[in-house]
Amino acid sequence: MTARGLLANRDARLYLIGQTLSLLGDSAMWLACGIWVKTLTGSSAAAGLTFLFFSLPTLLAPLSGLLVDRVRRRPLLVAANLAGALVVAPLLLVSDSGDVWLIYTVMLLYGWLNVLVAPAQSALLSTLLPTELRPSANAALRTAQEGLRIVAPLAGAGLFTLVGGQLVVLLDMVTFLAAAACTAALSLREPKPTRTAHDLTGGAVRPTKAGRLTAFGRDLGAGFHFLLANKTLRGVTIGTAVATLVIGFSDSANYAVVDGLRQVPEFLGVLQMVQGVGAIVGGLTATWVMRRFGEIKVAAAGVAFFALGPLFMTIAFLPAALAGKVLCGIGLPWMAIAILTLFQRVSPNHLQGRVFSALEVLTSAPHIMSIGVGAALIASFDYRLVLGAEGLVLLLSGWVLFGLARAGGALAPPPDEPGPAAPQPPPQATTATVVAVKDPA
Template sequence: MRRLLRHRDARRYLSAQALSLLGDSAMWLACGIWVKTLTGSNTAAALTFLCFSAPALLAPPLGLLVDRVRRGPLLVWANLAGAAMLVPLLFVDGREDVWLIYVVMVLHGGLSMLIAPAQSALLVTLLPAELRTDANAALRTTQEGLRVLAPLAGAGLFGLLGGRAVALLDMATFVVAAVLVATLRHTEARTRGVTGSIGAGFRFVTATSQLRRLTVASAVATLAVGLGGSTMYAVIGLGLHRPPQFAGVTQMVQGIGAIAGGLSAAAAIRRLGEVRTTVVALAVFAAAPLLVSTSSLPVVLAGNVVAGAAVPWIVIAIISLLQRLAPLQLQGRVYAAFEVCVTGPQTAGLAAGAALLAVLDYRLILAAESVALLLAAALLTRARPPVDPLTTAAAPSPGQPLPAARPGPPPTPPAPQYPPRPSARTAR
């Protein structure tokens, strides 16, 4: 990590993402609270997360765009576009304007489908292989750790000044992120020789046995997280009998757990490998929904700590594995293919959870989430450690030959909210 922080471009890149993630985390939380405040409906509030996840189908064409242009300038323009797309939130004034929040969340989700693969692909050319896991860990630790500050900037600022103030904060962080990325000294070579279709990323994932199994397990896990994520305001209102702004406290506590998870993830990956790290984290994560389903505040907060600690291990391990196995000219499409495969189920889980909340006790939904997370861990237990195409002359998978070496600098390798974002979101 010390070596990573001595790298000038790495410092600027991480600083840009830290500021950007602060604004995003505040905005994500504030939008849910905003809708809950305007409508009084848990289902309506849960739909904000569904709107954010819905644009996952845009990931494949956006991944192809990432592979065909220089990633630095793309990120600059994407961040400036992000500032512009928040403008409609400045006109939200009452219950009849809730649709504007939903529209912005859809746009925000679509932009994240572009920014996430561009960030990951830029990191592959920006840093030597041995620093990538640490960089992924630093990014995820920052993202999750900002849950400690985001409630103050999100729920706190919303309570003091309203949703418009949170929107202005996020707009400012988008602009600052664009400026910092624009000042990177790293010069990308113009993209040459990028061939293949939008589906090339999917073909690579399905032809690589470890990625194929990991994708199936991750899809099950994100479906579960989507189900559980829809219950957040029910847990706060029905279980803890607190106002919706109390979501700021639960997110802050989850951020504390995430700091510990992010700081330990790189060491765990070096010791266990990416796949085994994911298995352990999923098994630990499965305990969180059971703890959150109680009506005891200390137990619910403990569940948030457990979830916070587990998620960084999963996301950092997955992103590091994708970066390590995918050829440079397929980085954007492989990332996007994986993203759509896991964000789609998360979106379905959010939709199903929002609908089930109207007819089922939220605790039954959380119990289903726990069972599904254990199933995802079981699906990965027999996966063999992947072969690194950079270091081993492995036979290429049928239909998708691997290059002998990646173009770019010689080698000297993180999360649909998921990224599963939202999921679990896969932040900028």
């Protein structure tokens, strides 16, 4: 189903508007906080700590996923967005370097909200929209995210310079409130989730005192078990984790690439913008290629496209570097959108939050590690050797994913939770009808 069908669905429109506004506020706020700390303290290290505090709550992702699966997702997202508006409000009190601790505290809470909101959004989408619309919705959100990566640095830095940090905070509060209003306006009515603990085979665990801790551990790890129990999903997860284990090398090598091109450091902004344009192209085309080839093949192609990027950048030639950035830009959204759509489609409703969080942990941790490892390698070896090794590992990962696509075939939705059916209007109707909602197991 095309983007036209997506936009014809009222709930889809509200969801996309709300989440796009939230992304805009988050992007501007995150960058503005770093600049704010740098302005108050004059320390680049202190400014860099804003990213650390924002990232620390990633460790709580499994708990967030469990919470998402234990409550209704729409009220949770409304509450989280309203809480976001309250969380950033203390930043209105920041006036000098003695208030930097307040920025760090807000960024820590902001990061936790991000870890909670992301799986809730994905889980809500799987219930809100039929299978046919989810690829378009995921692609639309990814395209908006990549577009904001081009605009947000200018918007965040520009707004901070022109109007100051407090007005950026007010803007972020408004986007939180708008996202909450859009989510609250959805016509979806979710049933109360079943509060039963599931063992590793899906059966109920008797809630005795002796077994509560074991049952909680099983519940907490249910998303990881789901990803690793099925041969095809296990292969996709491992292949993706291996890819993210080296993708950060490109981030670490960026300035070395600029030096190799004999450009000033500021030229990195041009390369990043070119990659952003490629990412928008990738987001806009992802739905079409998934419809033709399936999610796993598109994920494999995305990894392969990204692999060509660092290989092209080993050539100290500007057109090759620009082409490499475009390929990286196209490949990353293809991989991310395809894998997210696949796991939304095959995961049971009562595991959606935990599966998303498990995937986030298994891919984000290797990516963060790869940035540090890449920096160490760049300090010891020629950057072209590091980028060449990255490209080869990514090609191997793409080849493994493509082999899984050929051998494993299509993965069906869980038989007890096939997902909402596509809206079927009556003969005289001109707009989409109400989406059916399945009762979670």
